[in-house]
Structures are given as C-alpha cells and as structure tokens.
Amino acid sequence: MKDIKNKIIFSAAQPSGNLHLGNYLGAIKQWIDLQNNYKSIFSIVDYHAITIYQEPQKLREKILETAMIYLAAGIDPKKSIIFVQSDVREHTELAWILNTISKISELELMTQYKDKVKKLRSNVSVGLFDYPVLMAADILLYKTDFVPVGEDQKQHIEFARMLARRFNNLYGEIFIEPKEIIIKEGARIMGLDDPEKKMSKSAENQNNYIALIDEPSLIKEKIKKAVTDSGKEIVYDLEKKKGIANLLTIYSLVSSKTIKQLEKEYKGKNYGEFKKDLGEAIVYFLDPLQKNLKKLKENPANVKKILKNGAEQAKIIASKNLEEAKNKIGINY
Numbered sequence: 351m352k353d354i355k356n357k358i359i360f361s362a363a364q365p366s367g368n369l370h371l372g373n374y375l376g377a378i379k380q381w382i383d384l385q386n387n388y389k390s391i392f393s394i395v396d397y398h399a400i401t402i403y404q405e406p407q408k409l410r411e412k413i414l415e416t417a418m419i420y421l422a423a424g425i426d427p428k429k430s431i432i433f434v435q436s437d438v439r440e441h442t443e444l445a446w447i448l449n450t451i452s453k454i455s456e457l458e459l460m461t462q463y464k465d466k467v468k469k470l471r472s473n474v475s476v477g478l479f480d481y482p483v484l485m486a487a488d489i490l491l492y493k494t495d496f497v498p499v500g501e502d503q504k505q506h507i508e509f510a511r512m513l514a515r516r517f518n519n520l521y522g523e524i525f526i527e528p529k530e531i532i533i534k535e536g537a538r539i540m541g542l543d544d545p546e547k548k549m550s551k552s553a554e555n556q557n558n559y560i561a562l563i564d565e566p567s568l569i570k571e572k573i574k575k576a577v578t579d580s581g582k583e584i585v586y587d588l589e590k591k592k593g594i595a596n597l598l599t600i601y602s603l604v605s606s607k608t609i610k611q612l613e614k615e616y617k618g619k620n621y622g623e624f625k626k627d628l629g630e631a632i633v634y635f636l637d638p639l640q641k642n643l644k645k646l647k648e649n650p651a652n653v654k655k656i657l658k659n660g661a662e663q664a665k666i667i668a669s670k671n672l673e674e675a676k677n678k679i680g681i682n683y
C-alpha cells in the first residue's frame with residue numbers, strides 16, 4: 351500500500367479554447383489544495399484538443415495560455431509536474447495498446463461523444479471517438495490513484511478503471527484502478543445561455559461561458575445576459591429555476607457564502623440587483639488570477655522552460671511504466 355504522500359493525482363484540461371469558470375470551479379480549484387498532499391501531475395492535453403479541428407496558430411497560443419492559467423491559479427511547479435501531453439510520446443503509445451483491448455460498443459456509449467456527435471453530425475473524427483482511450487492512457491501511464499475532475503468526466507474515468515482491470519486480468523497486474531474526485535458544489539456549472547447544458551469552451555455562443563481571461567466589463571455583461579426565468583424570486587430550485595440555481599451556485603463558490611445565506615440576502619430583491627452583484631463578485635474573485643496571468647504573459651520563455659522541465663520529469667515515470675506494460679504483453683524480444 352502506498353502511503354498518502356506517495357499517492358498520485360493526475361488531471362488535465364484541453365487547450366481547445368478559453369478556459370472558463372466551469373473548468374476552474376469544477377477542476378483546477380481542487381488541484382491547488384491536492385498538490386500539497388499528493389504527488390501531482392497536471393497536463394495540457396493538446397492531442398485531445400485536436401480531436402476537433404483547431405486553428406494551428408490559435409492552438410499554439412492556447413497551449414501556452416492554459417499552462418499560464420495553471421500557474422496563475424496556484425499550481426506550483428516545485429510541488430507538481432506541469433507538462434504538455436504531446437511532449438511525452440508515451441501517452442499516444444499506451445493509447446494504441448489500450449485501443450487493442452477497448453471495444454467499439456463501449457466507446458459508443460460515451461455521453462460526451464454522443465453529445466458532440468449531435469453537434470458535429472457527419473464531421474466526427476476517429477480521434478474524437480477514441481478520446482476516452484487516450485484519456486485512459488493519460489491516467490494509467492502514471493499509475494494514478496485519483497483524478498480530480500468535473501462531473502462530465504466521470505464516465506471516462508469509469509472507462510479508464512475498467513481498462514486497467516481488463517489489462518491486469520489479461521497480462522498481469524500493473525495498472526492501478528483510478529478513482530475520480532468530484533467536488534459536491536461546482537462539479538457541473540451550467541451554460542449561462544442555456545442552463546440545461548454544461549458550460550463549455552466549445553459552445554458556439556460566447557455568452558455561454560465566463561472565460562478566465564474575460565475583461566471585467568465583459569464578465570458583468572455576460573452575467574447580465576444570463577438566461578433566468580419569468581419569475582421574481584431568487585431561490586435555489588433545480589426543477590423550476592435552473593438558471594437562477596446555476597447563478598446561485600456560482601455566486602456561492604466565488605463569494606464563499608452559502609446558497610442559503612444568498613437566498614436570505616436577496617429576498618425581495620430583483621434579478622437585476624442580484625446579477626449586478628454576482629458580476630462584481632466574479633470580477634473580484636478572478637482578479638488575483640488575472641493579475642498573475644498578466645505577469646506570466648510578460649515572460650513566456652520562463653513558462654516554456656517550466657513545461658519542458660515538467661515533460662522531462664513526466665517522461666521518467668511514463669517511460670518506465672510503458673516499458674513494464676510492453677514487457678507484460680510480449681512487445682519485447
């Protein structure tokens with residue numbers, strides 16, 4: 351048994367657009383505390399991002415910006431490994447191996463895939479279909495114990511767990527069955543333009559999300575436009591008032607006030623007042639991160655150095671574990 355200090359955390363985000371408040375509240379925020387207690391590995395998963403077409407110059411920028419957001423949020427390269435997925439080739443190599451034990455029928459059940467198919471229709475790549483296998487490789491490659499993620503990734507972690515078990519049964523015990531860590535509040539922040547769907551980087555409507563890099567005026571504007579309902583009361587009701595419930599969740603997480611406290615505070619007040627205060631609370635909450643980000647952007651060379659150094663550290667673990675897997679299969683002579 352590993353003691354807690356040796357347990358491994360792995361998590362990642364795709365540089366497929368602007369990281370948003372959902373990514374932060376659902377995932378990144380947890381990483382900051384976890385890195386103090388676990389061996390932590392955080393990746394910028396660019397090979398996942400290209401499962402949907404990305405404009406190359408924009409992708410280049412978003413890879414670096416995502417890394418800067420990790421650092422600005424408080425991920426400390428002295429405590430955690432931060433690296434870009436494509437810098438560690440072992441990820442795609444293990445993904446190929448795991449492809450050979452994954453079933454098409456299992457991948458067809460993935461909710462995120464099915465949602466994206468609805469949006470993309472016939473323009474769906476094999477890569478998008480195979481996304482959960484690459485994600486399982488990302489996780490298993492480091493013999494990860496825990497994966498802190500938002501609710502939307504739960505099914506993918508279950509799949510990774512199942513692949514670890516299947517590999518171990520077929521070839522011998524080497525992979526750890528990873529468990530997800532999902533926080534109670536904020537694990538599924540909904541879109542501001544449509545509270546039925548999760549907040550998403552790839553949403554067509556920019557008013558769907560609050561990007562972590564949005565200017566204060568834009569943040570306030572987006573909150574003002576957030577979809578609510580025709581009622582008047584500011585109460586948490588997930589059935590009848592999904593929009594307000596989502597805004598209350600966000601407000602609670604950015605202000606550290608409970609939803610009950612907020613309901614009391616806004617009793618008798620109107621949506622306009624509530625939204626105005628929420629916009630300001632988000633701006634205030636994101637201010638330190640945005641200030642840190644501005645400083646980091648002045649010296650991209652330094653961030654690139656952190657990433658290259660992180661990739662070297664990741665590679666040491668990844669190459670050893672991949673070799674072990676290859677030996678088990680008989681891919682050595």
Ligand code: AQP
Nearest residue numbers: 363364372373376377499500537538539549550551552
């Ligand atoms: N709306 C959300 N609420 C809470 N957590 C969320 N996450 C994503 N959306 C929400 C969590 O953020 C981490 C990084 O996500 P990702 O980059 O892997 O992308 P994703 O899960 O596919 O969601 P996005 O941000 O909407 O990206 P696109 O639109 O490109 O698919 C994960 O832990 C995720 O659970």
